[in-house]
Amino acid sequence: MQQAAKLTARGAATKARIVTAAADLMLERGAAGTTLDDVLAASGTSKSQLYHYFGNKDDLIRAVVRHQAQRIQQDQRPELDALDSLAGLARWRDKIVAAQAAHDQVGGCPLGSLANELAGGDQQTRSVLQECFAEWEAPLRAGLTAMRDRGSLSPEADPAALAEAIMAALQGGLLLAKTHRSSRPLARALDMAIAHVHSLATASPA
Amino acid sequence: MQQAAKLTARGAATKARIVTAAADLMLERGAAGTTLDDVLAASGTSKSQLYHYFGNKDDLIRAVVRHQAQRIQQDQRPELDALDSLAGLARWRDKIVAAQAAHDQVGGCPLGSLANELAGGDQQTRSVLQECFAEWEAPLRAGLTAMRDRGSLSPEADPAALAEAIMAALQGGLLLAKTHRSSRPLARALDMAIAHVHSLATASPA
DNA sequence: CCATAACTGGACTAGCAAGTCCAGTTGCTG
DNA sequence: CAGCAACTGGACTTGCTAGTCCAGTTATGG
Known part of the structure; x- marks a missing residue:
C-alpha cells in the first residue's frame, strides 16, 4: 500500500x-x-x-469504521442538524428507534459494535473511533449549546456533559436492543435522556 | 461432555x-x-x-457469560441490595465509577462486551445473556418499585422502564469509557440517569 | 483390593486465515 | 503509439485453531 x-x-x-x-x-x-x-x-x-x-486487515477495519461513521451521519440527516429544540430531539429519537426497528432488531450500532470490539486494540484504531464518536456527537452538543444560549435551557446545564450522556444512553440502548431483539430498551433509554433535557428546560423558552 | x-x-x-x-x-x-x-x-x-x-468452545463461552454475571453481582454487593433510595443509587454509582477507574479505564463491562459480541450469534447464547441482564437488573427494579410504593417516587414512575433505561446508560457509559480510556462518560451517563430519578422523586419522601 | 469411572496428558488432524508473490492486463500521458 | 504506472487474478506459503483420539493415572465404592 x-x-x-x-x-x-x-x-x-x-x-x-x-x-x-x-x-x-x-x-x-x-x-x-x-x-x-x-x-x-x-x-x-x-x-x-x-x-x-x-x-492489512487493520487498515481495512479503520476504513470501515470511518465508513460507518459517515453512513450514520448521512442516515440521520437532516434530524442531526436540528437538535436545538425539544421537538428536534424528539424527531431524532423517533428516527433512530424506527431505523432500529426496521433492521428487524438485528445489529446494534454499526459504530458502537465496532468500538466495543476494537477499543481494546491498538492506539491508532482507538483514535479513529474517538474521532468518529466526537464527530457524531458534535451536532448534538451544538444544538444543546444553542438551546442554553438562547435561554431554552437552564444556564447551569452543561451541553458537553449532556451530549455525552445522551450518546451513552443511545449506545447502551442499542446494545440492549440487540441483545433482546427488541427496540424497547432503546426507546426507554432515549426517552429517559430526553426527559432529562426537558427537566432542564426553562418555562419560558426565551 | x-x-x-x-x-x-x-x-x-x-x-x-x-x-x-x-x-x-x-x-x-x-x-x-x-x-x-x-x-x-x-x-x-x-x-x-x-x-x-x-x-465445545460455545459451551465454554456460555459458562464464562454466567461466571461474569455472577462476578458482577458479587462485586456490587451490598450496594446492589440497597437501591431503594436516592442515597443508595448514589452509592451504587460511586462504586461502579470507582471500579471502572481502578481497572485503568481498560475493559468495559464484562457482560456488556460479551453481549455485544455474542448477541448476533445463536439463540442459546442470547438466552443466557438475556437472563444475566435480567438478573442483574432485578435488584434495581425492585429498589425503584419499593421507592414508588413507599411514595418516594411519583406514582406515574415506571420502575421497569426506569431500571432498563438506567442499565442502558450504564452500558453505554462503559462502552464510551472504554473507547476514551476515561471514566468521564460513565460518570456523566450515570449522573444523568440518577438525576432523572431525582426529578421523579416526591418532595415528601413518604 | 479390585473394578469401574472420573480424570489427565499431549500428540495428531483437517481446515482455514492472513499475507506474499508474480505474471499479466488495462488505461493514462506524452 | 510507446511506455510506464495503475490495476487485476489467483496460486501459494506459513502459521494457527477447533476439535479428536487414545493411552495412561487417580480416586472411590463395594
Whole structure:
C-alpha cells in the first residue's frame, strides 16, 4: 500500500466496493469474525486488489469504521442538524428507534459494535473511533449549546456533559436492543435522556 | 461432555480454573479473540480436560457469560441490595465509577462486551445473556418499585422502564469509557440517569 | 483390593486465515 | 503509439485453531 499513488476512477470504485462489502459483513459478524476471503467474495475482488488498496486487515477495519461513521451521519440527516429544540430531539429519537426497528432488531450500532470490539486494540484504531464518536456527537452538543444560549435551557446545564450522556444512553440502548431483539430498551433509554433535557428546560423558552 | 457425571472435588476445581482463566482472557481479548490454547496455558490444563468439562468452545463461552454475571453481582454487593433510595443509587454509582477507574479505564463491562459480541450469534447464547441482564437488573427494579410504593417516587414512575433505561446508560457509559480510556462518560451517563430519578422523586419522601 | 469411572496428558488432524508473490492486463500521458 | 504506472487474478506459503483420539493415572465404592 503506497497510497500516495494516483487512484483512477476504476481504482476508486474498486476500493469503495471493498469497504462497503466489508462494512456490511462486519456489521453482522464483527470485525474479527469477518475473513478477508468473505470480503473478496462479497465484493467480487481478489486478494491482490485488497492489498493494493489497504496495508492489512487493520487498515481495512479503520476504513470501515470511518465508513460507518459517515453512513450514520448521512442516515440521520437532516434530524442531526436540528437538535436545538425539544421537538428536534424528539424527531431524532423517533428516527433512530424506527431505523432500529426496521433492521428487524438485528445489529446494534454499526459504530458502537465496532468500538466495543476494537477499543481494546491498538492506539491508532482507538483514535479513529474517538474521532468518529466526537464527530457524531458534535451536532448534538451544538444544538444543546444553542438551546442554553438562547435561554431554552437552564444556564447551569452543561451541553458537553449532556451530549455525552445522551450518546451513552443511545449506545447502551442499542446494545440492549440487540441483545433482546427488541427496540424497547432503546426507546426507554432515549426517552429517559430526553426527559432529562426537558427537566432542564426553562418555562419560558426565551 | 456428559455432564450428568459425578464431578469430584478435584474435577470441580479444574472446571472452575478453566472458566476463570477463560473469563479473564475474554475480558481483554473478546471471546473470538481468545483461543482455547490460551485458556489452557493460563489455567494450566490440557485439551482433554477442557473437552471433558465443556462440549465445545460455545459451551465454554456460555459458562464464562454466567461466571461474569455472577462476578458482577458479587462485586456490587451490598450496594446492589440497597437501591431503594436516592442515597443508595448514589452509592451504587460511586462504586461502579470507582471500579471502572481502578481497572485503568481498560475493559468495559464484562457482560456488556460479551453481549455485544455474542448477541448476533445463536439463540442459546442470547438466552443466557438475556437472563444475566435480567438478573442483574432485578435488584434495581425492585429498589425503584419499593421507592414508588413507599411514595418516594411519583406514582406515574415506571420502575421497569426506569431500571432498563438506567442499565442502558450504564452500558453505554462503559462502552464510551472504554473507547476514551476515561471514566468521564460513565460518570456523566450515570449522573444523568440518577438525576432523572431525582426529578421523579416526591418532595415528601413518604 | 479390585473394578469401574472420573480424570489427565499431549500428540495428531483437517481446515482455514492472513499475507506474499508474480505474471499479466488495462488505461493514462506524452 | 510507446511506455510506464495503475490495476487485476489467483496460486501459494506459513502459521494457527477447533476439535479428536487414545493411552495412561487417580480416586472411590463395594
